[in-house]
Structures are given as structure tokens and as C-alpha cells.
Amino acid sequence: MQDRVSNEAYEHLDELKREITAVVSELLDVAKLSEGDVLVVGCSSSEVAAKQIGTFSSEEIGRTIFETIYELLKPKGIYLAAQCCEHLNRAIILERRAAYAMRLPIVNVVPQLKAGGSFATAAYHGFSHSVAVEHIAAQAGIDIGDTLIGMHLMPVAVPVRTTQTTIGSAHVVCARTRAKFIGGVRAAYDDALM
Numbered sequence: 001m002q003d004r005v006s007n008e009a010y011e012h013l014d015e016l017k018r019e020i021t022a023v024v025s026e027l028l029d030v031a032k033l034s035e036g037d038v039l040v041v042g043c044s045s046s047e048v049a050a051k052q053i054g055t056f057s058s059e060e061i062g063r064t065i066f067e068t069i070y071e072l073l074k075p076k077g078i079y080l081a082a083q084c085c086e087h088l089n090r091a092i093i094l095e096r097r098a099a100y101a102m103r104l105p106i107v108n109v110v111p112q113l114k115a116g117g118s119f120a121t122a123a124y125h126g127f128s129h130s131v132a133v134e135h136i137a138a139q140a141g142i143d144i145g146d147t148l149i150g151m152h153l154m155p156v157a158v159p160v161r162t163t164q165t166t167i168g169s170a171h172v173v174c175a176r177t178r179a180k181f182i183g184g185v186r187a188a189y190d191d192a193l194m
Contacts, residue, residue, distance in 0.1 A: 031176035035077030040138035042083035043119035047145030048168035062118025082123035145170035
């Protein structure tokens, strides 16, 4: 398996932006996130470029996807959490103020294209004050290229089927979360938390 960084120009950046915007917009409509909530994103730029995950990191693709999502979330006050690739044990890159607000312990690591991935690297350099944490409990998530973000979602995860099912050549899966149901047969539940 060839393991390298892509220096090739990706010709479909405008199309990527449209696809990302469609996925994020539809997920936000369904998930009903509020200011201060977290959207975790895992992204394989290799898969977006029709390569095998982890074999063809593209700084250009990672940056385009990060900037597009970040610009959609920022005005809404929703935090973006970028999942690193497995070389960083799937750490999360986010803004320092988000880590402080959630009282998350900060760890010391700086993602690189081949150790953290292009999306997390773009997030690290794109946020004004970036930090890494080992785990987060996000209210919603987008998995671009089967990166397995489930460990960073709050229980209980609910799949969200979006009309746009790919970004570039990468398979896309979205999820929102809901509060756990507790109690027995006589328990009543709040529909707003479903």
C-alpha cells in the first residue's frame, strides 16, 4: 500500500464546498443544535480523492472541508471538533474556549498530514487558539470516509440520513444524539429531548 502526501491539485473544490454545505445544512436542520453544542467531524481526504483511507493525505482537501464547515458553524455558536486519524489515537482538535467551557483536559500534540490527518491539521491551524483533547461527547457528528466518529458522540446516537451521501468519493454518515430514556413502564418522556 502506498502511503504518501498528495501534492496534486484537486480539481473539484467548488463541488466539495457545495456537497459539504448540503450535508451540514441538512444535519443542522435535523439535529437542532444550540449555541455551545459540538459537531464532531472525522474526515479522510484520501477517501474524498478516491484513494484508500490513510494513503493519500491532501492538505488542500482537508483545508477546504475544514473552512467550509467552520464558516457554517461559527455564526451559530456551534463548536467544531476535528477527529485526528488513528496515528494520534483519534484525539480531538478544537478551540481552547470550547475545551475550557466543557472542562476537558488538554493534551499536548500537534497534528501533521501523516500523523493526525489533513482535516485535523487544517483545524489546528485554522482555529484561533487550538488545543487537543483525548475525548469529547458531541451532540452531532459527520463521518466523511468511514473514519468511525462514534466514540466521540454522546449516548444515544441516532443516524441521520442526508440527501447528499458522498463528499467527493467518500461515503458520508451523519448522526445526532438524544437523551437516554431511563425509568420503567410508568415513566413519561419529554418529546423535545428525543
